[in-house]
Amino acid sequence: MLLRPRFTPPYLSQLQAAVRRLPSEHPARPAVEQELYRTSSGDYGERRMDYYYQFLPDEVTLLHQVQLPSPITSSSFQMDTLLLHPQFTAILEIKHQRGSLHLMPETGQMKQLSSGEVYGYTCPVQQVRQQEVQLRAYAETCGYTNPILTHVFFTHSSVYFDTAADATPLPVSRPIMLSSIVKQWLQETASIPPQTEALQRLQKKMLTESTSHWCILDKFQLTPSDFLVGVWCTSCSRLSMRRRYSTWQCSSCGIKQAQAHVEALRDFHFLHPFPFRSDQLQRWMRLTNQRAARRLAAPFLVKKAGTYVYRFNF
């Protein structure tokens, strides 16, 4: 059963919007582009797991992209996929690196050899163990004390785990092993009394508290004034649309597009903190008055009763 369906993570949408609107010479652009590449690759890897989830027993529930307030730190912690069962809960960390990977949990490192280059990363086995500690503390507040298990899946078809023959096996696999691993977890926890009611409380709490807000403005120290303003022309890929006679017309190629502002509003939504004012929307779309900005945004706005505090419902 899929309790929290997969969707494009807002963080990925924020990065895509930032790359569309950061000037080419902006100093933060290389770092944002690199982060977009890394995040897109991770999202693609998670979608490749979907095929293998179909082979899991019906009583298993899946939650994707769960971000919860940490009971240990003052921030939040994020998990790619949670697999819930009355006997146990499992955190699945999904990676999409290619090449030869050497995992070193004892030092917290992972070495990747790909196309003759060597790259270093944080060891995902340690990453997921840290999530486990936080989820355990979170679950205990709902009375759920059954085992919390972890596993890392590497989804790229060209990946190879470089481990010594005598090394302790690591909780790391390709996706094809998922159903066998779950079967093994069910056998190992068969003697543990199921905590059905506590699990329901935990699920309900996670669905209520899980957020997807992760603002790239803070991460890359950007403000809305760093971004290019205007409405895109999809024909000539320029911010050259102008509002004329209740439609948009490109000042460069002349094409008319009635709904051109929708993409501009989405970019504003992902790159501008809320609440916001209508003069900020007006500037973003290069309109001549605030009333036009409010009218164009109205179908997508949620207005708090009695105030001029807006947010989008994209």
Ligand SMILES: [Zn+2]
């Ligand atoms: Zn154009």
